[in-house]
Amino acid sequence: MKEVIKIEGLNKIYDTGAIQVHALRDVSLFIGEGEYVAIMGQSGSGKSTLMNILGCMDRNFQGSYLLDGIPIVDQGENDLSRIRNKKIGFVFQAFQLIPRTSALKNVEIPMIYGGMKAEERKSKATDLLEKVGLGERVHHMPNELSGGQKQRVAIARALANDPALILADEPTGNLDTHSSHEIMDFFTKLNEEGATVVVVTHEEDIAQCTKRIIRFQDGQVISDEKVVKEG
Amino acid sequence: MIFENIKLAMFSIRANKMRSFLTMLGMIIGISSVIAIVSLGDTMRSVVAQEYENFGSGLAYAYIMAPDDVYTENELFTKEDAAQLKEAMDEAVTYVGFSSSSRTDVKAGRKTETISLNGLAENPTAMENPQIIYGRMLKDKDIIEKKNFVVLDSTTALNLFGQEDAVGKTVKAMVNQQTEDLLVIGIFQNTDSALKKMMSGGSFAKAYVPESIMINENSQQWALYFCMAEDQDMTQLQSRIQSYIARMKNQAVENVKCYSAKEEMGTIDTMLGSLSAVVGAIAAISLVVGGIGIMNIMLVSVTERTREIGIRKALGARTGDIMIQFLIEAAAISAAGGVIGTILGISLVGLGGMLVGVGVVVKPTVVVVAVAFSAMVGLGFGLYPAKKAAKKDPVEALRYE
Numbered sequence: 001m002k003e004v005i006k007i008e009g010l011n012k013i014y015d016t017g018a019i020q021v022h023a024l025r026d027v028s029l030f031i032g033e034g035e036y037v038a039i040m041g042q043s044g045s046g047k048s049t050l051m052n053i054l055g056c057m058d059r060n061f062q063g064s065y066l067l068d069g070i071p072i073v074d075q076g077e078n079d080l081s082r083i084r085n086k087k088i089g090f091v092f093q094a095f096q097l098i099p100r101t102s103a104l105k106n107v108e109i110p111m112i113y114g115g116m117k118a119e120e121r122k123s124k125a126t127d128l129l130e131k132v133g134l135g136e137r138v139h140h141m142p143n144e145l146s147g148g149q150k151q152r153v154a155i156a157r158a159l160a161n162d163p164a165l166i167l168a169d170e171p172t173g174n175l176d177t178h179s180s181h182e183i184m185d186f187f188t189k190l191n192e193e194g195a196t197v198v199v200v201t202h203e204e205d206i207a208q209c210t211k212r213i214i215r216f217q218d219g220q221v222i223s224d225e226k227v228v229k230e231g
Numbered sequence: 232m233i234f235e236n237i238k239l240a241m242f243s244i245r246a247n248k249m250r251s252f253l254t255m256l257g258m259i260i261g262i263s264s265v266i267a268i269v270s271l272g273d274t275m276r277s278v279v280a281q282e283y284e285n286f287g288s289g290l291a292y293a294y295i296m297a298p299d300d301v302y303t304e305n306e307l308f309t310k311e312d313a314a315q316l317k318e319a320m321d322e323a324v325t326y327v328g329f330s331s332s333s334r335t336d337v338k339a340g341r342k343t344e345t346i347s348l349n350g351l352a353e354n355p356t357a358m359e360n361p362q363i364i365y366g367r368m369l370k371d372k373d374i375i376e377k378k379n380f381v382v383l384d385s386t387t388a389l390n391l392f393g394q395e396d397a398v399g400k401t402v403k404a405m406v407n408q409q410t411e412d413l414l415v416i417g418i419f420q421n422t423d424s425a426l427k428k429m430m431s432g433g434s435f436a437k438a439y440v441p442e443s444i445m446i447n448e449n450s451q452q453w454a455l456y457f458c459m460a461e462d463q464d465m466t467q468l469q470s471r472i473q474s475y476i477a478r479m480k481n482q483a484v485e486n487v488k489c490y491s492a493k494e495e496m497g498t499i500d501t502m503l504g505s506l507s508a509v510v511g512a513i514a515a516i517s518l519v520v521g522g523i524g525i526m527n528i529m530l531v532s533v534t535e536r537t538r539e540i541g542i543r544k545a546l547g548a549r550t551g552d553i554m555i556q557f558l559i560e561a562a563a564i565s566a567a568g569g570v571i572g573t574i575l576g577i578s579l580v581g582l583g584g585m586l587v588g589v590g591v592v593v594k595p596t597v598v599v600v601a602v603a604f605s606a607m608v609g610l611g612f613g614l615y616p617a618k619k620a621a622k623k624d625p626v627e628a629l630r631y632e
Contacts, residue, residue: 085547113547
């Protein structure tokens with residue numbers, strides 16, 4: 001199986017001068033193509049730090065990280081931007097849609113930075129919004145959408161450049177139970193279609209929606225197990 | 232990508248209309264005042280040029296610089312000197328006379344008007360050629376025979392007699408220290424614009440009388456005024472006149488000064504040019520103030536939109552993309568202010584020109600430079616906020632509340 005994420009001997013130390021915080025200790029992690037993984041841990045367990053590194057937004061770490069075969073630690077800032085653009089689809093807890101910008105325009109953003117032509121972009125964004133069930137709300141502004149709808153726009157945006165990895169950071173953290181399950185169902189569906197999905201969460205029932213759970217504590221992996229589906 | 236960024240910039244300018252407008256206002260005021268001031272200067276220069284054009288470009292005057300500023304007979308000119316000079320210069324000089332003008336009250340019945348009475352010597356139309364609408368201009372005969380004739384302008388005639396055609400009426404005026412009755416023989420069209428009057432130092436209308444009644448036969452005058460024929464080489468003729476006067480009055484050539492209207496015009500033009508450049512430069516300081524306003528608002532905007540910057544970076548925006556987005560926004564505000572300011576400045580000058588009745592000169596170079604400068608101010612002052620935006624760390628920026 002081809003590995004999308006290959007991390008070996010990863011260490012991350014926050015140096016604030018007076019104290020050093022060892023956020024990640026000697027983490028090794030392999031996630032293959034088409035996997036559906038939850039990364040779990042309490043706050044302070046290092047999962048946010050890991051999320052930033054996985055998302056190629058932080059390259060100040062020791063160890064090796066290959067994303068879809070690309071070594072991340074050697075990349076320049078603009079190369080990292082390009083990698084984020086092409087390889088990763090982000091879904092955030094706080095949705096992170098650009099305000100006063102329509103759902104369509106929000107979905108177009110990664111394609112704009114990817115250099116896609118305007119017409120192609122628009123038709124793809126429309127298709128993606130239809131796919132997440134928002135075909136009727138293409139021109140709505142974020143503040144006209146419910147939390148669940150906002151997150152669905154974010155998922156559409158994450159899919160824009162056909163990324164190798166969908167990285168969701170507490171995607172249900174700001175949602176009610178109903179919307180949470182709706183969103184997790186989407187991830188499940190995407191995974192069934194072949195997407196590699198990594199969900200960072202602290203909620204057990206959300207983690208149970210995935211196929212594999214990696215638990216973190218004090219910057220270390222404490223367990224890594226397959227989810228056994230009941231029935 | 233640039234096109235996308237321009238669209239983005241326009242979008243965010245529109246999203247904060249009031250704020251963008253107020254920021255633009257600084258640029259609008261700066262640019263419009265620069266354009267208004269520089270155009271006003273250019274307009275004045277063109278009015279001056281026109282004035283001299285009307286005067287006849289061949290106009291010149293000569294005088295003898297007296298040692299220690301004590302003027303005696305030797306340094307002053309008589310009527311005879313004038314005649315002699317004209318004779319000697321033959322065709323090359325079309326008019327020689329004194330500059331005899333005095334401000335006088337003219338009366339007709341109970342009405343009084345203050346005018347500037349100008350004495351003209353033989354061949355008067357070479358010196359002054361007004362557009363006669365009633366009657367006629369002064370002729371050589373009137374001057375030789377010392378006729379108490381006057382040629383008035385239409386406005387003065389209207390004010391004195393209630394009608395423009397005042398030919399045949401008489402006015403009373405002080406001429407050569409005596410009150411004389413002057414017969415109006417002609418009326419000319421008053422074409423002076425308000426600005427021209429203002430610039431020529433007084434709002435008094437000109438009137439023409441024979442020079443011979445203004446000054447005594449044997450009086451002595453400080454300077455000779457003459458018109459050089461148009462086909463002459465002015466510089467050469469000037470030195471000819473200079474040396475002739477020197478010989479005639481037994482003076483050293485370097486003491487005889489001879490200036491032409493063209494030279495004077497050049498001096499005034501240079502003076503006006505540098506004046507408007509200096510005032511324009513002072514006005515340009517307001518552009519810098521406008522630029523600081525832009526920088527201020529861009530800094531606020533960058534802070535406000537920290538999260539947006541974080542999102543964009545996470546989604547693949549490079550440092551340069553963010554930088555260009557904010558830079559274009561600053562330049563767009565500034566350039567829009569520049570364009571509006573240009574229109575406002577031109578309309579201001581145009582309106583002013585219309586009020587004083589002068590054709591306004593707005594040089595395209597001034598407009599181009601002003602708009603380019605405003606865009607540069609935007610780029611210059613937008614650079615720091617844009618850099619600040621571009622340098623933001625995506626992780627931090629996404630967490631910004």
